[in-house]
Amino acid sequence: MSSSQQLLSAINELSTNPEQVAAVRETGHCVVLAGPGSGKTKTLTTAMARALSDDIIEPRGVACITYNNECAIELETRLARLGIESGDRAFIGTVHGFALSQVIAPYARCVPIGLPAEFQVATRAQTRAAVEAAYATAIGGSDDPHRRWNFASEKRRRDVDRSRPDWLGRNPELAVFIEAYENELRRQGLIDFDDMPLLAYRMIKEHDWIRDALHARFPVLFVDEYQDLGHALHELVLLLCFGGGIRLFAVGDSDQSIYGFTGANPELLDSLTQRCDVRTIRLRFNYRSGGKIVRASLGALGEERDYREAEGAPEGELTFWPVTLGLDVQAQAIADTVIPDLEKRGFALDEIAVLYRAAYLGDKIAEALKRAGTPFVRSDGNALVRRSSRLSRFIEDCARWVVGGWKSADPRYSRLLQQALKIVYGAQVRPDEEQLLSDQLIGFLQATINSSDTTHTWLQLFDSELIAHWRTIARNAEQEWEVCAEMIRNTDPVADLDIPLAHLAGRLEGTGRVNLSTLHSAKGREFDAVVMYGVNASDFPSQRDRQSTVALREARRLFYVGVTRPRRELAMVYQEHHHSPWVKELFDRSQK
Numbered sequence: 085m086s087s088s089q090q091l092l093s094a095i096n097e098l099s100t101n102p103e104q105v106a107a108v109r110e111t112g113h114c115v116v117l118a119g120p121g122s123g124k125t126k127t128l129t130t131a132m133a134r135a136l137s138d139d140i141i142e143p144r145g146v147a148c149i150t151y152n153n154e155c156a157i158e159l160e161t162r163l164a165r166l167g168i169e170s171g172d173r174a175f176i177g178t179v180h181g182f183a184l185s186q187v188i189a190p191y192a193r194c195v196p197i198g199l200p201a202e203f204q205v206a207t208r209a210q211t212r213a214a215v216e217a218a219y220a221t222a223i224g225g226s227d228d229p230h231r232r233w234n235f236a237s238e239k240r241r242r243d244v245d246r247s248r249p250d251w252l253g254r255n256p257e258l259a260v261f262i263e264a265y266e267n268e269l270r271r272q273g274l275i276d277f278d279d280m281p282l283l284a285y286r287m288i289k290e291h292d293w294i295r296d297a298l299h300a301r302f303p304v305l306f307v308d309e310y311q312d313l314g315h316a317l318h319e320l321v322l323l324l325c326f327g328g329g330i331r332l333f334a335v336g337d338s339d340q341s342i343y344g345f346t347g348a349n350p351e352l353l354d355s356l357t358q359r360c361d362v363r364t365i366r367l368r369f370n371y372r373s374g375g376k377i378v379r380a381s382l383g384a385l386g387e388e389r390d391y392r393e394a395e396g397a398p399e400g401e402l403t404f405w406p407v408t409l410g411l412d413v414q415a416q417a418i419a420d421t422v423i424p425d426l427e428k429r430g431f432a433l434d435e436i437a438v439l440y441r442a443a444y445l446g447d448k449i450a451e452a453l454k455r456a457g458t459p460f461v462r463s464d465g466n467a468l469v470r471r472s473s474r475l476s477r478f479i480e481d482c483a484r485w486v487v488g489g490w491k492s493a494d495p496r497y498s499r500l501l502q503q504a505l506k507i508v509y510g511a512q513v514r515p516d517e518e519q520l521l522s523d524q525l526i527g528f529l530q531a532t533i534n535s536s537d538t539t540h541t542w543l544q545l546f547d548s549e550l551i552a553h554w555r556t557i558a559r560n561a562e563q564e565w566e567v568c569a570e571m572i573r574n575t576d577p578v579a580d581l582d583i584p585l586a587h588l589a590g591r592l593e594g595t596g597r598v599n600l601s602t603l604h605s606a607k608g609r610e611f612d613a614v615v616m617y618g619v620n621a622s623d624f625p626s627q628r629d630r631q632s633t634v635a636l637r638e639a640r641r642l643f644y645v646g647v648t649r650p651r652r653e654l655a656m657v658y659q660e661h662h663h664s665p666w667v668k669e670l671f672d673r674s675q676k
C-alpha cells in the first residue's frame with residue numbers, strides 16, 4: 085500500500101469519531117485531552133502523517149517529542165505502519181534528544197554559551213565530582229553535598245528561565261550552587277542530561293535566528309504524553325510555538341501523570357487549554373477496554389470522569405485472587421494458577437501482562453515462572469533488553485533478523501540500518517558514512533545467520549565487530565554504549581545466565597511469552613489480560629506514598645495506569661484480608 089493509501093485508511097478508521105477527525109484535520113494549535121485507550125496516540129500519529137502529506141512541503145518536516153526512548157520507539161513503530169520513517173522528514177525522540185541533536189549540536193559553535201566544539205556528556209562519576217566541587221566552593225559546611233543537590237536539581241528543572249525574579253528570589257543559595265556546578269562541568273567541556281533542554285532553551289531565547297531556523301525546518305511540533313514532560317519542555321513549547329510561529333499539536337492525560345519525581349507537572353498541560361489561541365479537543369470513548377473495566381478504572385482513580393466504552397464493546401471481566409501469604413506466595417500463585425487459568429480460557433501468553441511496582445518484584449515473578457516452565461519477557465530495570473534503550477532494542481532486533489527475520493523481512497533490513505544510523509550519528513548522515521555503516525552491519529548480520537552461537541557469544545561478537553568501531557566514530561553524544569557490555573554480563577554462562585539466541589530474539593517455537601513489566605513501563609501499552617501483582621494494603625499505597633498528598637495522588641494515578649491496560653480481563657492478586665483499599669473502591673465502582 086502506498087503511504088497516501090495508508091493515510092486514507094488510517095483516517096477512515098477514525099471516521100466514526102468526529103472529535104478524532106477534527107483533531108487530525110486541525111491546522112491551528114491543538115491540544116487533545118483524553119483518558120486511557122481513547123486513541124490519543126492513534127490520533128497524533130494520523131495527524132502527523134496528514135500534516136506531512138497535505139500541509140508541509142519537502143524538505144520541511146515535523147518534530148515529535150515524547151517522554152522517553154521507550155515511547156519514542158513505540159511512536160516510530162506506529163508511524164512506520166503509516167509509511168513514515170523517522171529521520172527522513174520526521175524527528176521523533178525525547179526532549180533531550182531534540183535539544184541535543186536539533187539545537188545544541190548544530191548551533192553551539194555559532195553562539196557564545198561556553199561549550200567547546202567537542203563537548204562531551206558527563207558520566208555519573210563526573211557529575212558527582214562536580215557536585216562535590218561546587219558544594220565546597222559555593223556553600224561549604226559539613227552537609228552531604230548530594231542530599232543538598234537533590235533540592236538544587238529540583239530548582240534547576242523548575243526555574244528554566246533564569247531572567248525571571250524567581251531564579252534569585254526563591255532560594256538564592258541553591259542558584260549559586262547550581263551555577264557553580266555548571267561552571268565546573270563547562271571547565272571540563274562537559275554537559276549533563278538536564279543541561280540539554282536548558283541550554284537549548286537559552287540558545288533559542290537569546291537568538292531569534294535559531295528559532296527561525298527551527299521553524300523553517302519543523303513548521304509543526306507534535307508532543308505526546310505532555311503531562312509527563314517537565315517545565316523545560318513547556319518553556320520550549322511557549323518559546324517555539326507561541327513566540328516562534330511553530331504550530332503545536334499536543335496530546336495528554338493529566339490522570340496518567342506518573343513522573344512527578346523527574347519534575348513533571350500535570351498543571352502545565354492544563355495551562356495550555358486555558359489559552360484562547362489553542363483549540364482543546366476532548367475524546368470520551370475508551371476503545372481498549374470493556375465497560376466493566378472502564379467503570380473499575382474510575383474506582384481505581386477515585387474520581388469521576390465522563391469516559392465510556394465504545395458502542396457494542398463486550399463488558400470485560402474482573403477477577404480477584406486472594407492468596408494466603410505475602411509476595412513470594414503471590415508470585416507462585418500467579419505462575420501456578422492465574423496464568424494457567426487465563427491460558428485455559430484462550431488467552432495467548434504474549435497477550436498476558438503481569439504488572440508490579442518495582443524491578444525486585446519482577447525477579448520474584450520471573451523465578452516463579454521459571455519454576456513453572458512458562459516463558460516470559462521482562463520490561464523493567466532488571467530486564468535483559470532494556471526497553472528504554474535504543475541500543476538494547478536494536479540489538480534485540482538484529483537478533484530477530486539473524487534468527488529467521490532475514491527470510492520474512494521481520495524486521496526489515498532498511499529499518500535496522502535506520503536504527504543503526506540514529507544510534508551512531510543521531511541526526512544528519514553523509515552518504516559515504518551511511519554506506520560504510522551499512523557494509524559493516526550487513527557483513528556482521530550475514531556472517532551470524534543460522535550460527536549456533538548462544539546469546540552470550542553472539543553479543544560478544546556484536547560488541548567486538550560493531551560497537552567497538554561505532555563508539556570511535558559516533559557523533560551521538562546521548563548514546564549509552566555500555567548497554568551491550570551489560571547484556572554480555574547478564575548472560576554470563578558461568579553464572580548459568582546464558583540463553584539460546586532464539587530466546588533473545590523472541591522466536592521460541594510454538595509459544596509466546598508472558599510480559600512482565602513495571603507499571604511505569606506499561607504506560608501506553610495494552611494487553612488482552614493484565615494481572616496486577618501484590619495489590620496489598622501495605623503496597624498500594626506504600627508507607628512512602630502516605631507521606632504527602634502529592635505522593636499519594638501520584639501513587640493512585642500509577643495504579644490507574646495499570647488498571648487501564650487490559651482489553652478483556654483484569655486480575656487482582658493480593659494477600660487475603662489484606663488487600664489495598666483501592667481494590668474495594670474499584671470493585672464497588674465496577675458494579676454500578
Ligand SMILES: Nc1ncnc2c1ncn2[C@@H]1O[C@H](COP(=O)(O)OP(=O)(O)OP(=O)(O)O)[C@@H](O)[C@H]1O
Binds near residue numbers: 097121122123337340
Ligand atoms: N476511532 C477508533 N476506532 C476504533 N479503535 C480505535 C479508535 N481510536 C483508537 N482505537 C484503538 O484503541 C486502542 C487505544 O488507542 P491508543 O493507544 O491510541 O490510545 P491512547 O489514548 O494513546 O491510550 P493510553 O493513554 O492508555 O496509552 C488502540 O488499539 C487503537 O487502535
